[in-house]
Amino acid sequence: SSLKGFMLLVPSASSVHTAPIYEESRKAAEKIHASLLQISGIKSLGIRVRDDMTGFNWSKVPVIIFEAGYMSNPEEDVLLSTQDYREKLVEALVTGIADYFLTK
Template sequence: MHSKNRIVLLIVVMLFAALGFSLTICIDPGHQKEADLTHEPIAPGSETTKAKVSTGTRGVSTGIPEYVFNLELSFMLRDRLLEEGYDVVMTRESHDVNLSNIERAKIANEANADLCIRVHADYSSDNTLKGFMVIIPSSSSKYTAPIYEESRKAAEKIHASLLQISGIKSLGIRVRDDMTGFNWSEVPVLIFEAGFMSNPEEDVLLSTSDYREKLVEALVTGIADYFLTK
């Protein structure tokens, strides 16, 4: 983050704190150690259901489970956001949990989060595919129309910030209307797909502390830029 922007944001956060307000970020480290394949409604009142939560993918080179990567990166993001003066709520802080996607959305709702970041890595049967993407809820869905605009704004700022990392590849900002965690959310939300664990080179890259630090700094900058426009 540019020093000027950081100073402005710190002043804003301090003013909010003095007035009894704070900016709250909910971080949802995707997946968990044991899947829960029982079903839950994809949206409030919907007859369509999906599995509550899966274990995610696994690195083809490193063997690191996605649920482990997600939590490790989320802890790094949490610590940096706390340093910047945000309040942070985590949906999970261990692997041995059983939290459905509805329950994760409700944690962010109950915290009245100003933004929810769902942290994931990706998989494809095409092992040449690589790059990060940001996924947001749909503007045309009745479940997510109220949170679309702010989710989009946050995604655009975060996406622009991530593009400043040298050599990084973007697969863009994508819209989904079939995500349980989106459809049950009452607060702005996005999914950060950090890269493809099915790509041998990117899987190794995602395991390095240097690259993880770059991703986290870019996320923090993007989050700050989003709040500075509100």
């Protein structure tokens, strides 16, 4: 209940299945991360590399999992339930994704 913040999960560079998509996944995550940090008061738990996500292993294109926060944290649960905050998250995601494609 004390854990708070968003995180982005990307596939591992060390897995034979995900090595080909790691670099682009990481670049996209960095753009999205930078955009999310523009939201006032948001806390980041960073970009985390995972090698245990089955969905990553099947992907042939860059892939990211966005974890918006912790509903087990009472303060963040309230925040995540507001339309205003969710809209800020979506706007930041769209901006980050657009930034990624504009710099390719």
